[in-house]
Amino acid sequence: MGSVQIVTTILAAAITAVAVWLAVRAVMKMTAVIRLGQPAPERFGDKGARTKKMLVETAGHTRMLKWSVVGAAHWFVMVGFIVLSLLVLEAYFEVVSTGGGLPIIGHWTIFGLVTEWIGILGLVGILVLMAIRLRNRPGRAENRSRFTGSTMWQGYFVEWVVLLVLIFGFVIRGFKVATDHFEYPVWAAPLSHAVGSVLPDWEAGVSVAALIKIAISMTWLIVISLNVTMGVAWHRFLAFPNIFFKRDPEKPAGSGLGPLRPMTSEGKPLDFEEADPEKDQFGVAQVEQFTWKGLLDFSTCTECGRCQSQCPAWNTGKPLSPKLLVLSLRDHAYAKAPYLLAGGGKDLTGEEKATQEQLAGVDVLAMAEADRPLIGTAEEGGVIDPDVLWSCTTCGACVEQCPVDIEHVDHIVDMRRYQVLIESSFPSEAGVMLRNLENKGNPWGAPQNTREDWTKGLGFEVPRVGEVDDFEYLFWVGCAGAFEDRAKKTTRAVATLLNEAGVKFAILGEGETCSGDPARRIGNEFVFQMLAQQNVETLNEAFEGREKSKRKIVATCPHCFNTLGNEYGQLGGDFEVVHHTQLLAHLVSAGKLTPVQPVDGGVTYHDPCYLGRHNRIFAAPREVLGDSIQGELTEMPRNSERSFCCGAGGARMWMEEKIGKRINVDRVEEAMSTGAKTIAVGCPFCSTMLNDGVNGKGAGEQVEVVDVASVLLRSVKPEAPAGEPEVAPTAS
Numbered sequence: 001m002g003s004v005q006i007v008t009t010i011l012a013a014a015i016t017a018v019a020v021w022l023a024v025r026a027v028m029k030m031t032a033v034i035r036l037g038q039p040a041p042e043r044f045g046d047k048g049a050r051t052k053k054m055l056v057e058t059a060g061h062t063r064m065l066k067w068s069v070v071g072a073a074h075w076f077v078m079v080g081f082i083v084l085s086l087l088v089l090e091a092y093f094e095v096v097s098t099g100g101g102l103p104i105i106g107h108w109t110i111f112g113l114v115t116e117w118i119g120i121l122g123l124v125g126i127l128v129l130m131a132i133r134l135r136n137r138p139g140r141a142e143n144r145s146r147f148t149g150s151t152m153w154q155g156y157f158v159e160w161v162v163l164l165v166l167i168f169g170f171v172i173r174g175f176k177v178a179t180d181h182f183e184y185p186v187w188a189a190p191l192s193h194a195v196g197s198v199l200p201d202w203e204a205g206v207s208v209a210a211l212i213k214i215a216i217s218m219t220w221l222i223v224i225s226l227n228v229t230m231g232v233a234w235h236r237f238l239a240f241p242n243i244f245f246k247r248d249p250e251k252p253a254g255s256g257l258g259p260l261r262p263m264t265s266e267g268k269p270l271d272f273e274e275a276d277p278e279k280d281q282f283g284v285a286q287v288e289q290f291t292w293k294g295l296l297d298f299s300t301c302t303e304c305g306r307c308q309s310q311c312p313a314w315n316t317g318k319p320l321s322p323k324l325l326v327l328s329l330r331d332h333a334y335a336k337a338p339y340l341l342a343g344g345g346k347d348l349t350g351e352e353k354a355t356q357e358q359l360a361g362v363d364v365l366a367m368a369e370a371d372r373p374l375i376g377t378a379e380e381g382g383v384i385d386p387d388v389l390w391s392c393t394t395c396g397a398c399v400e401q402c403p404v405d406i407e408h409v410d411h412i413v414d415m416r417r418y419q420v421l422i423e424s425s426f427p428s429e430a431g432v433m434l435r436n437l438e439n440k441g442n443p444w445g446a447p448q449n450t451r452e453d454w455t456k457g458l459g460f461e462v463p464r465v466g467e468v469d470d471f472e473y474l475f476w477v478g479c480a481g482a483f484e485d486r487a488k489k490t491t492r493a494v495a496t497l498l499n500e501a502g503v504k505f506a507i508l509g510e511g512e513t514c515s516g517d518p519a520r521r522i523g524n525e526f527v528f529q530m531l532a533q534q535n536v537e538t539l540n541e542a543f544e545g546r547e548k549s550k551r552k553i554v555a556t557c558p559h560c561f562n563t564l565g566n567e568y569g570q571l572g573g574d575f576e577v578v579h580h581t582q583l584l585a586h587l588v589s590a591g592k593l594t595p596v597q598p599v600d601g602g603v604t605y606h607d608p609c610y611l612g613r614h615n616r617i618f619a620a621p622r623e624v625l626g627d628s629i630q631g632e633l634t635e636m637p638r639n640s641e642r643s644f645c646c647g648a649g650g651a652r653m654w655m656e657e658k659i660g661k662r663i664n665v666d667r668v669e670e671a672m673s674t675g676a677k678t679i680a681v682g683c684p685f686c687s688t689m690l691n692d693g694v695n696g697k698g699a700g701e702q703v704e705v706v707d708v709a710s711v712l713l714r715s716v717k718p719e720a721p722a723g724e725p726e727v728a729p730t731a732s
């Protein structure tokens with residue numbers, strides 16, 4: 001070992017010792033913060049499926065590859081990081097000796113070949129990512145940049161570290177070539193040989209370059225250890241557990257959320273018959289009331305902004321960005337952590353848990369952070385502004401896009417639950433809807449005895465459950481389908497088509513009440529459970545004695561479809577629920593319905609969030625429309641899993657949209673840009689929102705918004721489309 005190697009070895013050891021000490025401290029701090037969260041025992045089940053999902057999503061980059069160029073570039077950088085970590089390890093042998101290398105594998109040509117090419121592709125990948133970040137940097141691409149609000153220096157820092165580490169890998173190899181210490185042939189390591197051909201024959205070059213490589217890598221470790229909220233770096237480690245512990249690991253990649261999580265306290269689902277707000281946690285009022293998985297979510301955010309770029313609220317000028325919401329919660333959690341770790345926190349009656357002595361040594365900034373309300377305006381020092389909380393349509397676009405499986409919608413609804421159930425604080429307009437749900441069993445407050453009015457004048461009998469036993473499908477009409485004028489046309493069209501196809505079906509009629517979706521999404525779990533339990537009881541009675549495969553329900557409303565099919569199981573109701581477009585597609589393909597007259601003028605289709613993204617039903621409505629128009633659909637730029645919300649989900653249907661551009665207008669403009677004369681929908685809420693958007697633009701003469709079922713009916717029975725409803729809804 002020469003004098004240069006003695007110096008490089010000492011320096012490498014010193015900086016590594018500091019970096020490792022800081023990293024261990026940072027990991028302990030992060031673990032302590034995440035452990036502050038509430039229990040989530042359900043996250044530990046089915047470890048096989050979890051492991052498989054984690055490997056598929058990380059190794060396959062199944063989410064990132066939806067963003068093809070970025071995804072491919074990121075894949076090479078990720079693989080480069082993992083494989084080339086071995087080369088950082090090798091650098092410790094190289095600071096000691098010019099000819100040093102990893103024992104055993106370091107002498108294999110195959111190792112040289114693989115690391116060479118991963119290094120080259122990693123270089124290309126990081127240059128692409130750097131170019132994309134620069135091209136999309138905030139300010140340059142207006143506020144549409146997905147990086148708006150991201151901590152840009154951290155992204156640049158991480159990218160430069162990766163670039164320099166890769167470059168110095170080739171410089172080390174180049175010096176080995178130049179000093180004749182390189183073992184791999186030109187065909188296995190062409191770039192290293194090319195670099196070596198321009199470097200001087202300097203014996204100490206390998207050790208000096210190796211020291212620089214180690215110094216860059218350890219500087220990175222020191223910087224991220226001093227910044228535990230630096231998700232752009234930490235996600236390299238946290239993404240694995242965050243994906244492992246995701247909910248529903250057995251669902252296909254990119255699945256929407258579907259059901260909401262039940263309300264839990266101490267990790268157990270809340271039963272409202274026994275729940276006590278002084279003993280049980282009702283939603284989330286303090287950041288430590290999220291589960292530990294929530295806190296892990298916040299820590300894992302890479303600040304990539306994919307969620308933000310898809311969010312309908314953000315894209316129409318609302319203050320909500322799912323990314324900024326997650327970052328606010330993360331920063332608050334870590335800033336408040338010293339107070340919580342000292343034993344601080346409020347019990348469920350609002351009393352401080354810690355003694356004066358326990359809090360005596362807590363930093364004043366942490367104490368100030370602890371005083372901030374989780375939900376509050378800027379003047380109140382709130383972490384999340386109420387306008388942010390109530391702007392969410394629960395469309396799921398953020399969850400769909402997030403490459404590390406952060407579950408934004410669950411966190412938003414958990415915060416809403418506390419606001420609604422304990423604070424009674426929510427947009428006042430929605431109060432009428434909630435009162436109507438409690439008193440009348442439907443959001444419009446229409447009399448229950450008008451639920452069957454849509455059946456009048458159909459020309460055939462619509463049987464009720466109880467009057468017939470041999471029905472195949474229970475037709476769940478839904479409140480909109482029963483009371484709202486436009487939706488009634490869909491209900492009548494579906495009933496007509498089912499009758500035409502000879503399907504035996506029956507309705508609950510006055511036995512049906514709201515599925516509870518708007519109550520649940522606004523955060524009123526109490527009203528949801530009340531309605532859901534009643535419906536589960538009614539449905540279980542209707543299907544008494546039948547096995548699950550024969551407990552079939554068809555629903556026209558994707559919100560009912562999602563709630564009945566995905567959420568009633570939480571309350572003891574297991575049914576086979578299909579959306580009407582699925583059943584119609586089946587009936588057409590089975591030859592029981594025959595479209596005869598093509599619907600012309602061009603048709604585009606708007607995917608309802610709760611049918612498409614939340615439940616992955618993209619094909620069936622398109623098949624029905626394709627058969628009806630006997631040609632190709634005209635797709636909107638944002639379609640299928642990237643479809644843009646109509647603005648009505650998450651109970652937004654019953655709230656005023658006072659900030660920014662109206663979401664439905666944005667969507668209607670996109671639909672009209674296709675030139676199609678018909679905008680087909682598969683949801684009564686979408687129908688209302690898009691119709692309002694068309695009317696608001698004064699474009700009622702140019703385009704028509706209709707349900708897929710009505711389009712099919714026009715093609716199957718062009719001479720006799722379903723008539724207008726005879727009774728207007730009665731609102732109260």
Ligand code: SF4
Nearest residue numbers: 311392393395396398
């Ligand atoms: S669910 Fe939709 S509206 Fe809500 S934050 Fe996510 S993308 Fe935005």
Ligand code: SF4
Nearest residue numbers: 301302304305307402
């Ligand atoms: S998509 Fe996920 S990782 Fe990216 S900014 Fe949004 S929450 Fe963070």
